Amino acid sequence: MELTFSTKLKGTIALTDSFQLTKTLREDDSLYKFIWARKGTVTIDVDHQLITLQENDIISLTNLHHLEIKESEGDYMILLFNSNFYCIYGNDHEVSCSGFLFNGTSRIMHFRLSEEEKATCEAIITSLQSEFQVNDNLKEEMLRILLKHFIIHATRVARKNLHITPDMEESFNSVRRFYVLVDQHFKEKKQVQDYADMLCKSPKTLSHLLSLYNLPSPLKVIHQRVEAEAKRLLLYSEMTAKEIAHLLGFEDQASFSRFFKKVSGESITQYKRQLKESGKIDN
Numbered sequence: 638m639e640l641t642f643s644t645k646l647k648g649t650i651a652l653t654d655s656f657q658l659t660k661t662l663r664e665d666d667s668l669y670k671f672i673w674a675r676k677g678t679v680t681i682d683v684d685h686q687l688i689t690l691q692e693n694d695i696i697s698l699t700n701l702h703h704l705e706i707k708e709s710e711g712d713y714m715i716l717l718f719n720s721n722f723y724c725i726y727g728n729d730h731e732v733s734c735s736g737f738l739f740n741g742t743s744r745i746m747h748f749r750l751s752e753e754e755k756a757t758c759e760a761i762i763t764s765l766q767s768e769f770q771v772n773d774n775l776k777e778e779m780l781r782i783l784l785k786h787f788i789i790h791a792t793r794v795a796r797k798n799l800h801i802t803p804d805m806e807e808s809f810n811s812v813r814r815f816y817v818l819v820d821q822h823f824k825e826k827k828q829v830q831d832y833a834d835m836l837c838k839s840p841k842t843l844s845h846l847l848s849l850y851n852l853p854s855p856l857k858v859i860h861q862r863v864e865a866e867a868k869r870l871l872l873y874s875e876m877t878a879k880e881i882a883h884l885l886g887f888e889d890q891a892s893f894s895r896f897f898k899k900v901s902g903e904s905i906t907q908y909k910r911q912l913k914e915s916g917k918i919d920n
Contacts, residue, residue, distance in 0.1 A: 640769040642780055648722030650780050652765055656715050657706040667719040669739060670698045677711015685872060693750040697738040714762060716787060723784055732788045736816030738795060742861040748798045761787045799850050811836060812846055823862040824886045829855040864900045871909060878905050
């Protein structure tokens with residue numbers, strides 16, 4: 638099954654249970670994704686990392702993450718959309734998911750649905766499937782409403798898993814804003830103080846906020862974002878290490894190489910050799 642709707646302004650929303658067979662969706666690098674293992678298990682490759690989803694597991698990926706379905710022993714569903722169809726940043730006041738469900742680091746949001754939560758997801762998906770079949774001038778807005786409903790439901794489930802209570806909303810919003818700021822500025826700003834200043838907080842307070850939710854330290858989040866981008870460029874682009882170093886804001890290739898070895902535990906040469914041996918990049 639593949640259901641797709643496009644707007645005049647190049648907005649796209651899609652629903653599929655056969656992603657590996659859908660070339661147009663696989664090659665579209667503008668799409669945000671929810672992957673839901675509805676029955677059985679599904680093994681996926683996200684930026685060269687294998688993840689096995691158990692029944693009723695959901696993960697959310699940004700348009701930056703590269704997805705491949707490696708093995709499916711059951712049924713899965715993927716809901717996809719781009720920013721032209723629904724901008725999670727411009728409409729964060731509606732769904733409160735930017736920097737939480739979706740951020741560019743290698744730390745992927747992964748949660749499991751209860752039976753009650755699964756029933757809600759099933760109802761939304763069923764409504765989406767029906768709406769894709771409609772042909773009138775209300776279709777676009779109805780699909781957008783149902784997408785928002787799914788995002789809000791996923792946000793609530795993920796918040797519950799992190800034990801976020803109503804009285805913690807303000808502090809958690811600061812954490813989300815931090816992740817959004819890192820996504821926006823990691824190439825030129827790599828110090829915790831930079832982000833603490835933008836959030837009008839001290840580095841110590843920022844560290845404390847992230848620790849409340851068992852998240853990595855602010856510096857580690859920044860480093861993870863830079864590392865994730867570096868690996869994506871090494872894996873999916875033809876840029877040299879020198880070009881990547883310049884793009885990511887390092888003074889020179891040597892400083893980039895030292896950073897990469899420190900955060901990943903292997904040199905750039907070792908990483909590229911591993912990719913070649915695994916067939917991820919050409920020799």
